[in-house]
Amino acid sequence: MIRLYDTIEPNVIDEELLKLAVEEQGPQEAAGQVAKQEGINFKDVKSLQLDFQNILRIDNLWQFVSLRKLQLDNNIIEKIDGLESLVNLVWLDLSFNNIETIEGLDTLVNLEDLSLFSNRIVKMDAMDSLVKLQVFSIGNNMIDNLLNVIYLRRFTYLRSLNLAGNPICEDEEYKLFVTAYLPDLVYLDFRLIDAHTRELGDAKYQYSIYELKHRENQIQAKLEEEMATVAELEKHKAAYVEYLNGPxxxxxxxxxxxxxxxxxxxxxxxxxxxxxxxxxxxxxxxxxxxxxxxxxxxxxxxxxxxxxxxxxxxxxxxxxxxxxxxxxxxxxxxxxxxxxxxxxxxxxxxxxxxxxxxxxxxxxxxxxxxxxxxxxxxxxxxxxxxxxxxxxxxxxxxxxxxxxxxxxxxxxxxxxxxxxxxxxxxxxxxxxxxxxxxxxxxxxxxxxxxxxxxxxxxxxxxxxxxxxxxxxxxxxxxxxxxxxxxxxxxxxxxxxxxxxxxxxxxxxxxxxxxxxxxxxxxx
Structure with missing residues (x-):
């Protein structure tokens, strides 16, 4: 039997590949034959597995609007794009690719589990919209600055983080730094964070974290003030009297x-x-x-x-x-x-x-x-x-x-x-x-x-x-x-x-x- 990943040349995600993938991963025997005869409606597909396909570019996924799980690991993808319509995605695996920059995730507001393991990423950023992120694997990349970890503080639901295999892990203060700056984290590099490590981290970085929290509170207060101003302006616009309350x-x-x-x-x-x-x-x-x-x-x-x-x-x-x-x-x-x-x-x-x-x-x-x-x-x-x-x-x-x-x-x-x-x-x-x-x-x-x-x-x-x-x-x-x-x-x-x-x-x-x-x- 010829499998999907039996290919040598760089592949593209086209209609034929998608249909074959959905058919192989969908119901088999009698139910599968009925599905083939009646046609496959991509908009109803919940899970899609496209690993080991030698895929170079993510494309043609716009029809999968109900997709919740997408597996694109072990390809040769260089750029994260083509995911804009997958707003219901909860689980995304892009591990073992050639990605250098985190991008193209702005619309994935429901994503909870993201794997970028074993790529060429040097910086963690451009993930602000992933407000529901709980599990993040970015091990075996090229992250060499511990300050990257501070960026992850905005993900209040993040409980499991894998950074193993990055240059920052060689820093002797790595675990203490991560546990101190991410106090809600439960698992680091697939291991439960013990109370002793957390106490040591809190003690070592308490003053710098205090200053960081102060700055974060100021930023948050300013953001809330700006949001309140915008909301008030919208209220005035709804009354058609905006900018009439003053000079x-x-x-x-x-x-x-x-x-x-x-x-x-x-x-x-x-x-x-x-x-x-x-x-x-x-x-x-x-x-x-x-x-x-x-x-x-x-x-x-x-x-x-x-x-x-x-x-x-x-x-x-x-x-x-x-x-x-x-x-x-x-x-x-x-x-x-x-x-x-x-x-x-x-x-x-x-x-x-x-x-x-x-x-x-x-x-x-x-x-x-x-x-x-x-x-x-x-x-x-x-x-x-x-x-x-x-x-x-x-x-x-x-x-x-x-x-x-x-x-x-x-x-x-x-x-x-x-x-x-x-x-x-x-x-x-x-x-x-x-x-x-x-x-x-x-x-x-x-x-x-x-x-x-x-x-x-x-x-x-x-x-x-x-x-x-x-x-x-x-x-x-x-x-x-x-x-x-x-x-x-x-x-x-x-x-x-x-x-x-x-x-x-x-x-x-x-x-x-x-x-x-x-x-x-x-x-």
């Missing part, structure tokens, strides 16, 4: 405004600008606070709707089940009567009666479904009106607050223009004694230049305010439309599915009744 919008007015930066040198403008900023930020905060409140109201409205929807569906399912159960008793009685009768005419009559009962069941189930459709249509329409009204009120109030921002900008523009014209008049009359940068003084060559500069600044500010208002209104309106559309589409899909179920069930009953063998009944 963000105001600062954006001036971020690209070159003329405003020049005009800020004029006497009285800094104070004017500060007053403008205070009032502007206050309005933005009002929009922000109002937006969060309205978001909670929208969420509550959606939650209440789905609670009502589920309640109606549950009641309808209960009634439908009761109809089926009641019918089943009648149906069973009919079948019993038919099977125990020798009278062809009587049987024929009973079968007709039974068919009528099936028809009545169909009518009752369809009536229940139509009642549900009417009930849900009213519920959905009420929800649609409520959510549209809520969004409409929200938009209207936001527009009013944004109008206040524009009023502030207009007022600021008028004051700034007034200061600028006064400054121009003083410069013309040689009554202006303040020192101004050359580019600022150049603005006051004539009135048109001053007016244009102030006007350009004003236009930029209004555009920023308008754009932020448009974004908010567009986003919340789009959400409203998408939410309402989804509710209608989901109900349409549910109704179609339910009608199909009723028809299939009734057809099944009628077919079983029609296929009853009269010859058997008369025996």
């Amino acid at each position: 963000f919008l105001f600062d954006s007015l001036y971020s690209e405004d070159v003329e405003a930066a020049k005009l800020a040198y004029l006497p009285g403008v800094p104070e004017l600008l500060e007053t403008y900023k205070t009032k502007f930020v206050e309005i933005c905060q009002n929009i922000f606070d109002y937006g969060l409140v309205q978001q909670e109201k929208r969420k509550a409205e959606v939650a209440i709707f789905y609670e009502c929807l589920e309640e109606a569906l549950q009641e309808n399912r209960k009634q439908g089940l009761k109809e089926v159960e009641d019918f089943d008793k009648i149906y069973t009685a009919y079948l019993h009567t038919i099977r125990n009768s020798n009278d062809i005419q009587f049987v024929d009559n009973k079968m007709s009666e039974c068919a009528e009962e099936i028809s009545r069941l169909f009518d009752r189930l369809m009536t229940l479904e139509m009642q549900l459709v009417e009930q849900l249509e009213e519920t959905i329409n009420n929800f649609e009106r409520n959510i549209i009204d809520m969004v409409g009120v929200f938009v209207e109030n936001v527009q009013g607050l944004m109008a206040q921002c524009r009023d502030l900008e207009n007022h600021h523009h008028e004051k700034l223009l007034e200061i600028s014209i006064n400054t121009l008049e003083k410069i013309v009359k040689s009554e202006f004694d303040e020192d101004l940068p050359d580019d600022v003084r150049a603005l006051f060559s004539d009135k048109d230049t001053v007016v244009n500069a102030v006007g350009a600044s004003h236009d930029i500010h209004l555009l920023k305010i308008d754009n932020r208002e448009d974004d908010l209104i567009t986003n919340v309106t789009s959400w409203c439309t998408a939410t309402v559309d989804k509710v209608h589409n989901d109900e349409l899909d549910r109704n179609r599915k339910r009608v199909k179920e009723i028809n299939q069930y009734v057809d099944h009953l009628q077919t079983d009744l029609d296929n009853m063998d009269f010859g058997d009944l008369l025996d």
Whole structure:
């Protein structure tokens, strides 16, 4: 018999190799023959053995989405890749290959057992996503720095580690270092870590580990803070008021405004600008606070709707089940009567009666479904009106607050223009004694230049305010439309599915009744 690994030239993982491997490793004899005849569905395969195949590159495994165990040891693989779709993989053996770098494992979030034994790896890294890793074998590689071990501290479920055969094992402090820095480790190099070794390691490295824990805690605290910030921002985005809880919008007015930066040198403008900023930020905060409140109201409205929807569906399912159960008793009685009768005419009559009962069941189930459709249509329409009204009120109030921002900008523009014209008049009359940068003084060559500069600044500010208002209104309106559309589409899909179920069930009953063998009944 020719085995899979009877090959000399470098091999590739192609369709033929995969089919042969699955067939050899799958059920044999009669069950195996059936599987071959019906075809092999790779997406259902749980375990795959491709050892001793002289495989150079991992490829064509994307169909094995349910794979839990993959054996690729004793090949000539140089690079870890092609595993992206194997998200359900729990056990992976890549030992006895030519791998130099750990990579390509990012999607294997369920991996618990990983063997990279006997390769050419010099560094342990790029495994951050393996959060469930429990067993890790990386012996007989080229790891020569004990600090590599510290990387493994992030794997909180790691209990068994094999490093035997690496240069670091020659260090006399190897075992003490590993047991001290990996306190949850139970087995090292296939041997149980004894209490004495652990105590010696803890004593020797207690101070350095204390400092390491302190740094790790700082990193963790910073990470949690960043995650909290991201979560809070997502909450603000869900309310469509992100970056309105502070000076963000105001600062954006001036971020690209070159003329405003020049005009800020004029006497009285800094104070004017500060007053403008205070009032502007206050309005933005009002929009922000109002937006969060309205978001909670929208969420509550959606939650209440789905609670009502589920309640109606549950009641309808209960009634439908009761109809089926009641019918089943009648149906069973009919079948019993038919099977125990020798009278062809009587049987024929009973079968007709039974068919009528099936028809009545169909009518009752369809009536229940139509009642549900009417009930849900009213519920959905009420929800649609409520959510549209809520969004409409929200938009209207936001527009009013944004109008206040524009009023502030207009007022600021008028004051700034007034200061600028006064400054121009003083410069013309040689009554202006303040020192101004050359580019600022150049603005006051004539009135048109001053007016244009102030006007350009004003236009930029209004555009920023308008754009932020448009974004908010567009986003919340789009959400409203998408939410309402989804509710209608989901109900349409549910109704179609339910009608199909009723028809299939009734057809099944009628077919079983029609296929009853009269010859058997008369025996």
